[in-house]
Amino acid sequence: MSQDLEQRKRGRPPSLAARAKALRAAHDILMNEGFGRLTIEAVAAKSGVSKPTIYRHWSNASELAMAALMIGYDGGETGGGGSLEDQLLAQMRSLVTAFATTRGRQIALTLAASDPESEMTKAFRNRVILSSRERGRELIEGAVNHGSMPAPEDIEVLLDMLYAPVFYRLLLGHLPLSLEFADSVVRAALAIMEVRQKG
Amino acid sequence: MSQDLEQRKRGRPPSLAARAKALRAAHDILMNEGFGRLTIEAVAAKSGVSKPTIYRHWSNASELAMAALMIGYDGGETGGGGSLEDQLLAQMRSLVTAFATTRGRQIALTLAASDPESEMTKAFRNRVILSSRERGRELIEGAVNHGSMPAPEDIEVLLDMLYAPVFYRLLLGHLPLSLEFADSVVRAALAIMEVRQKG
């Protein structure tokens, strides 16, 4: 076997097909019936994947729910090319798309509003809020190192200004979380950087 | 409430109907499908009694199987009246009746042949073999105290001669376990007692 391919473990490999079936079923239940109806038994029944197999991939229903929620959200990682603005725009749009639906927002709210110490809440915060912010940091630091933009005076402030408005709307729901809104936030944040550079 | 009636516990009483339904279903499964098919899930499905309720009455499938097996066996306790011979005959017939069917014998064999330390085997030994023997002891001692027969020289030997042949045939199956056989054993044992009395 070629040395640049990861050597496959002995024995029957885990089935990506089974995993995908379970995730799709979980996603369907989340979107169509709601968070409360997402149970291991329901996913097994709907997907045809056995409970032992589901438990081989995820520890509990919360983990599965989180993974299912993430199906439509790739963290902007596909936006590898283009300028910093292009990349940030791609990430923001992906983020917004994942939660813009009514049900998506309900689920996110349920997650964020539950016990702060619950696995679900911690998973949401880590997987979505903090990881999005870290991805943004990577993009900005990459652009600075690349010489395509000057180092910001305070990158933490910049990151907060990028992501706070999106999660603010997501969690409060007082105004629509649209792609236009995502674009505006990115452009405004970058404009601040340009002003600072000129001033 | 009358003081000679056991005061009923507070709260919802256990349901004798539920218990009876579960026992009947278990008995049907034992007789029609065999010991291996007797599972808590099968009994719940067949009887309509929930698994939690079944577990309130019996600790596991083995206990339930034993209880179901005993449905047709009342330990000869109904033979309250009559002579010692009448009582022993009634008990022996009841015992034989419980195991005389092909399936009954298969089940008893399965029980007796399994791991000597298993709960099932212990339960069978205690509930059937030893308790039958103890019931016989009670009947004989009752008759002696009653003055209707003299004390046997060795009651343990007498009990063995009464019950060993029945269980011997039950467990080996080399000859039929019939009501006539039960009658013969009782009469032979009593005849020995009479001979000893005269000799």
Added chain:
DNA sequence: TTCTATTTACGTTACGTATCGTAAATAAAT
């Protein structure tokens, strides 16, 4: 190269319990 042995995953079925809403009982208050 083919065959056999071994390892690991999958599905089936069962286990035994947790949680919750409801039912059936008694105890206490009115």
Added chain:
DNA sequence: ATTTATTTACGATACGTAACGTAAATAGAA
């Protein structure tokens, strides 16, 4: 005597795992 409060059992549903037979893979022997 009636109503309300409290206790305990029931059924529904879900959880998470055990055991087993089979499938899908690699490793080793021939």
